[in-house]
Amino acid sequence: MDAVTYPNEQVIEFINQNLIPLRVLSDQQPLAKDFNIQWTPALLILGREGKEHSRTVGFLSGDELIPSLLLGMGKGYADNDEFKDALRCFDRLLAEYPGSDSAPETMFQRGVALYKSTHDPKPLKEAYNQLQDKYPGTQWTKRAYPYRLIGD
Amino acid sequence: MGKILHWESDFNQALTRAKAENKPVLLDFFNPQ
Numbered sequence: 001m002d003a004v005t006y007p008n009e010q011v012i013e014f015i016n017q018n019l020i021p022l023r024v025l026s027d028q029q030p031l032a033k034d035f036n037i038q039w040t041p042a043l044l045i046l047g048r049e050g051k052e053h054s055r056t057v058g059f060l061s062g063d064e065l066i067p068s069l070l071l072g073m074g075k076g077y078a079d080n081d082e083f084k085d086a087l088r089c090f091d092r093l094l095a096e097y098p099g100s101d102s103a104p105e106t107m108f109q110r111g112v113a114l115y116k117s118t119h120d121p122k123p124l125k126e127a128y129n130q131l132q133d134k135y136p137g138t139q140w141t142k143r144a145y146p147y148r149l150i151g152d
Numbered sequence: 153m154g155k156i157l158h159w160e161s162d163f164n165q166a167l168t169r170a171k172a173e174n175k176p177v178l179l180d181f182f183n184p185q
Contacts, residue, residue, distance in 0.1 A: 001180075001182070002182075006157055009155055011157075012155045012156065012157050013155065015157055015178060016155070016157065016158065018175060018176075019175055019176055019177065019178040020160060020166050020169045020170045020173065020175050020176070020177045020178070021157055021158065021159045021160065021177075021178045021180070022159065022160040022161070022162075022163065022166035022177055022178065022179045022180070023159040023160070023161065023179075023180045023182060024161065024163070024179070024180075024181060024182075025181070025182065025183070025184070026181045026182060026183045028181075031163060031179075031181075032181065035179070035181070037181045040181055040182055040183040041180060041181065041182050041183075042180075042181040043178065043179070043180050043181075044178075044179040044180075044181075045176050045177070045178060045179075046167075046170075046176060046177040046178075046179055047170075047176060047177075048167070048170040048171050048174070048175070048176065048177075049167075050163075050167050050177070053176070069178065072176075073176050076176050
């Protein structure tokens with residue numbers, strides 16, 4: 001990460017604009033125990049209150065780190081019922097990084113956030129249809145499979 | 153000169169900034185070896 005990803009100017013700009021970056025050694029206590037760190041690099045998105053909302057383990061290139069962070073931020077906002085901010089993250093990811101590894105889960109999470117914010121189940125079915133069209137065969141398309149049965 | 157990341161190293165200081173700037177925290181556990 002230090003040799004390739006963090007020196008990337010787009011990564012630097014994204015993190016400085018959108019997140020508070022905090023870096024600690026993998027054995028620093030009590031944080032390592034509190035967050036059950038077993039392998040590195042481990043990147044966690046925490047809410048403003050310090051609660052974990054997402055994590056990734058292992059190397060990510062710059063092209064994958066930014067969408068991974070957008071997904072984690074979106075999930076954090078959705079966890080706190082801040083759906084407008086969550087959808088802003090999800091929509092940006094799908095517009096700017098549609099080929100990233102994070103895109104299929106983001107499409108799934110976007111459908112969930114729209115459903116939870118409106119109580120209208122149609123976005124879940126739309127999410128399945130979009131996943132089947134753009135990311136067939138991914139685990140997130142399979143997880144959305146039951147939503148195809150939702151009526152119009 | 154290129155841009156650099158300004159990492160915090162203290163958990164509580166990071167949370168204080170997160171609340172003040174209304175941003176989530178990116179917590180990176182790393183192994184320098």
